[in-house]
Amino acid sequence: MTKVVVVYHSGYGHTQRVAETVAAGANAELIAIDAEGNLPEAAWDTLNAADAIVFGAPTYMGSPSWQFKKFADASSKAWFTQAWKDKVFGGFTNSASFNGDKQVSLIYLNTLASQHGGIWVSLGLPPSNAKAATRNDINNLGGSVGLLVQSPSDASVDEIPQGDLDTAKLYGQRIADVTRKLKI
Numbered sequence: 001m002t003k004v005v006v007v008y009h010s011g012y013g014h015t016q017r018v019a020e021t022v023a024a025g026a027n028a029e030l031i032a033i034d035a036e037g038n039l040p041e042a043a044w045d046t047l048n049a050a051d052a053i054v055f056g057a058p059t060y061m062g063s064p065s066w067q068f069k070k071f072a073d074a075s076s077k078a079w080f081t082q083a084w085k086d087k088v089f090g091g092f093t094n095s096a097s098f099n100g101d102k103q104v105s106l107i108y109l110n111t112l113a114s115q116h117g118g119i120w121v122s123l124g125l126p127p128s129n130a131k132a133a134t135r136n137d138i139n140n141l142g143g144s145v146g147l148l149v150q151s152p153s154d155a156s157v158d159e160i161p162q163g164d165l166d167t168a169k170l171y172g173q174r175i176a177d178v179t180r181k182l183k184i
């Protein structure tokens with residue numbers, strides 16, 4: 001039995017919906033970083049015991065929200081004991097623009113996982129970028145490092161493009177599959 005944990009921050013609920021969708025695909029436990037950038041103390045034990053950790057944050061001003069970064073700095077405690085070394089990691093970000101500098105956030109999440117000595121899982125899905133492509137398609141945003149989601153600036157959490165949510169579920173499944181293979 002493998003244990004996947006999705007740890008995320010969401011200011012206004014959109015990234016939370018993505019986190020829930022990734023978690024559904026991975027059969028993962030969810031941990032929310034609160035508005036002050038904190039986790040319940042017991043959540044650190046949950047992260048330390050996980051086989052895989054998936055990071056999620058909205059892109060604010062071209063990088064993950066400060067609350068996520070506060071969590072990242074606090075994870076230095078786990079770094080000191082190498083508690084997360086050789087775990088499987090993945091990451092996702094959500095923002096309003098198609099581009100919106102989301103890649104900067106993904107690279108940040110990938111770097112954080114690498115600092116911890118983790119094994120990163122790429123998105124592993126081909127882009128849907130032909131003329132006939134729509135926002136209902138898998139990986140219409142053409143990500144590769146991790147999961148990209150675009151929530152239009154005036155969209156409610158119920159209006160996140162279905163293709164991005166379907167991509168989120170598949171990414172969660174992939175992380176769980178890779179974790180199972182590595183644990184054998």
Ligand SMILES: Cc1cc2nc3c(=O)[nH]c(=O)nc-3n(C[C@H](O)[C@H](O)[C@H](O)COP(=O)(O)O)c2cc1C
Nearest residue numbers: 010011012013014015058060061062095096097100
């Ligand atoms: C302070 C702030 C900065 C933002 N910066 C960006 C940005 O750099 N790029 C972008 O595409 N969207 C940006 N957005 C839009 C959010 O990424 C978008 O609304 C996202 O869905 C919010 O996710 P959340 O509901 O989980 O907080 C920004 C929003 C806020 C509040």
